[in-house]
Amino acid sequence: MVKISVRVPNKQAKPSNFLRTTRAGISWPAIPNEKSSQLLALLLQLEKSQWWPAQKLRRAQFAQALNLLHHARKTVPYYQESLAFLDGVLELTEEIWQQLPVITRQDLQQFDEQLLSISIPPSHGSVSEIRTSGSTGRPVKVKRTETFLQFHHVFTLREHLWLEQDHRGKQMAIRSIKGLQRGRAKVQGTWGAPFSLLYNTGQSVVMEITTDTKTQLQNLVKYQPDYLLTYPSNLQEILRHKGDELAQLKNLKQVRTLSESLPDGLRQEVQEKLGVKLVDVYSAHEVGVMALQCPKHDHYHVQSENVLLEVLREDGHPCNPGETGRVVVTSLHNFAMPLIRYSLQDYVEVGESCDCGRGLPVLKRILGRSRDMMAMPDGSRVFPSIVAGAMAVADAAPIMQIQVIQNTLEDMEAKLVAERKLTKSEEQQVVHVLQKSLGHPFRIRLVYQDEIPRNPGGKFSSFISLV
Ligand SMILES: [Zn+2]
Structure with missing residues (x-):
């Protein structure tokens, strides 16, 4: 008689490296569901376009921007008159682009209803609203389509690929989280969308940013994350805490920062005290991901497939490499509330083109908001x-x-x-x-x-x- 012994693992198996599949018994190559397939199709296009030369990227941006402008002229009351000169225009040029009016945060507050499209293409999906916390205390309301959020997911995934993160690892996020009690660590089974749409991921732990530093560190030691995500100011407090907790973080592979401008010296401090690399992202709720850190360098690549980002001098002319100017950004895919040449009041330094081979424009540094000056x-x-x-x-x-x-x-x-x-x-x-x-x-x-x-x-x- 043949005895077959079956070993039952007492722990949950580590998630596989493969994409999630919809077909029973077929795990490799996987056949993902429709939502994931769309994300992967977009990623495939981004994989190619990141290597395009600047001119080719600009032409593609202008073609997409013109779709947005015609939609705004036809369906957004605020733009009915100011974009009338575009009627009959079949191709955008730099000259035409420079004539488009710049819109400010104050305009968004003043004209909020008039900035909404009265006819959003049904294929763009449902519309949701967010309010961004404004530094002046007066929030801005922005409406965004499901399609806009789909693009947000894609650029988050592009960052994940650029950083070569292992989705099977454990992630810990310390950030502003609505409804989460201060001081409490909440463990979730997956990293959440968009990662969990494509992969069976590891766990994630989230904590509210207002939690005191000591409690944050205790939880970092307890959960031993592979990846930490937080704001630069909070990271500084963690790094400067006088205790031996930092030395106990054994699994940490990367620290990601977002939401605030990165102070000088913080990258180096992370390398010295945690022995890992800091990666930063430049984004805003109103427009999504604007720039991601280059996989090879500390500077950033503009996400030209998502936004048309301009860096302008005080006189309105574009800045050259080495110059610092204010950011004016156009979100290319939000047909619920088109933001065309939106002045974010952020200041950035333009960089030289990158030796990694990507044609996506380079931002050397993100300096911050004008009120930080x-x-x-x-x-x-x-x-x-x-x-x-x-x-x-x-x-x-x-x-x-x-x-x-x-x-x-x-x-x-x-x-x-x-x-x-x-x-x-x-x-x-x-x-x-x-x-x-x-x-x-x-x-x-x-x-x-x-x-x-x-x-x-x-x-x-x-x-x-x-x-
Ligand atoms: Zn690069």
Whole structure:
């Protein structure tokens, strides 16, 4: 008699490396369902277009943008008159493009209803609304189609492929999550869409961004994620926590940041303290993914298949490599609420073309919002190196958190969360260090606080100019 022994694994098997399949018994090559197949078809096209030369990408962008413009002219009350000059235009040129009006965040607030299409093509799917937390406290409402969200998924997947992440690993996200209790870690069986549409993924753990740093670290040690996703300001607090938890993170392979501009030196700090690479993404709720980090470098590639992104000088002319300008962006696929040449009030530095071979334009650095810029006494504006300053301040005195507010051209207020009240000489030292990092002897008043809260969207600004 032949005995057959069956070993029953006591743990759940690690998810397979293959795509999810719809056919019984066929796991390789897989036959995915319709939704996943559409994502994969889009990815296949992106795989090719990323290598196209700049001119070819521009032509394809203009062809798609013209579809959007004609739709806006016909169905969006706000654009009925301003785009009338496009009637009969069959091909866009740079000259025509430059004539299109720029729309601001204030316009979005003022004309919200008039910006909605009264006839969205049914094939674009259902429409949903989001409100972005605005730094000024007044939110902006944006309506987006299911098709727009499909593109959002595709660019998230492209990032996943560029970063060569293993979907079988464990992910931990510490971010602003509606409805999630502060301090609580919620374990989910999968990474969620879009990853779970294509693969059987590993687990993910989510935590609300306002959770205190010590609890975050305890949970990082407890769950041992392969990938960590959070905001730069929160990452800084994690890295500067005085404890041995960081040394206990054994599985960590990558840290991803989003939502805020990345301070100088943070990439290096992550490499030194965690021994892994930091990757950053540039996106906005209104338009989706705008730029992803190059797989080979620290700079970013514009996602030209998703957005037409311009970097403009003050006079409205496009910036050359090495120049910094403001971002004006067109979301190419949102037919519910077309945003054409939308000024985000972000500043970025244009980079030289990349030696990785991708034709997608390069952004060297994402500097931040105009209100993060400091006004110098002569009226010029610069991005302060407040983060380097904050590190030096922490060396000078037991300070856990700092936020500098500029009230006038000469006056600053530095909010501090300190372990104890500082001595007079420590206070003088802090003021001196701040003046040095700001590059001018501003009058600086120190204000002690128990906590410096994040804004309603969970973001933290270490510098705010009210001038
Ligand atoms: Zn590159």
